[in-house]
Amino acid sequence: MRKIESLIKNMENFFKHWDPTPRAYPGILPVTALGYYAAKEEVFDREFFTCNFSLIFQGSGEYRVADRSFTIDAPCVLLQWPDTRFTYGHPPGASKRWEEFFIIYPAHLQKTLAGMGFFTAGNPIYPLANPAAARRTIEEIRILCQSRRAEHVVDRVDRLCEQILLDTRLVGGGERHGETVIEHIHEALTDRYNEAIDLVVLAREYGLSTASFRRLWKERYSEPPWQYLLSLRIRAACGLLVETGLPVQAIAAEVGFEDPLYFSRRFRSVMGMSPRHYRKRNGLGLSL
Secondary structure (H helix, E strand, O other): OHHHHHHHHHOOOEEEEOOOOOOOOOOOOOOOEEEEEEEEOOEEEEEEOEEEEEEEEEOEEEEEEOOEEEEEEOOEEEEEOEOOEEEEEOOOOOOOOEEEEEEEEEHHHHHHHHHOOOOOOOOOEEEOOOHHHHHHHHHHHHHHHOOOOHHHHHHHHHHHHHHHHHHHHEOOOOOEOHHHHHHHHHHHHHHOOOOOOOHHHHHHHOOOOHHHHHHHHHHHOOOOHHHHHHHHHHHHHHHHHHHOOOOHHHHHHHOOOOOHHHHHHHHHHHHOOOHHHHHHHHOOOOOO
């Protein structure tokens, strides 16, 4: 711990542009640029033309992604990608200093990064799983950035940056931070149950393959995701049937069913009775 604290104290700001440097052993994740702020004092409000990972070791505030807002609770990782506006940084008057290391990749690698489980546009902020390991690797990179022969060290820098991406997702024992991802998907279903949701597409937005999504969900929850989504919709429908005078067809649409006949069948399979029977049994005499 003392060694890590000493590293933090002695670390200075640095930036290195690697894009034009030829690789002797090209990998699949060539870094465009990277850098480190020991105490960042500005707020970014802009669109990017690249895919970026911002590792926030210290700092707090709000992370705005287009029309969405997230709370920054360091240590965490912020993601940025092309054609979207992002606002984040050290807010004026903030008590905590803002410490950040960032890695920049070319835009065309977004799908590759997502396929490897590193890039989840649907979840643009997540906890930094192993900050101590990430710091040690950043110190290695800082030393390599001082080399006068960039072409001699760039391949190692590419691999070290990939190691950092692993350290953002893996806890100390090598266990993936997948439980957090699954919890975010669970929250997304809870918040968006009445939308037309494709579970496969949703999992992909969070950087999970279909197989990984099913496995991680099963490890965390006893109810399958489709069953959980159905339960949310039927539960909401029950409330609307009893608490409002909306027609059954309108309630079906309100809770995410395009076909009212299919809604009625699914409602009966879960509740053991039709929506109208449920309303009649539990209603409070509303004028329908």
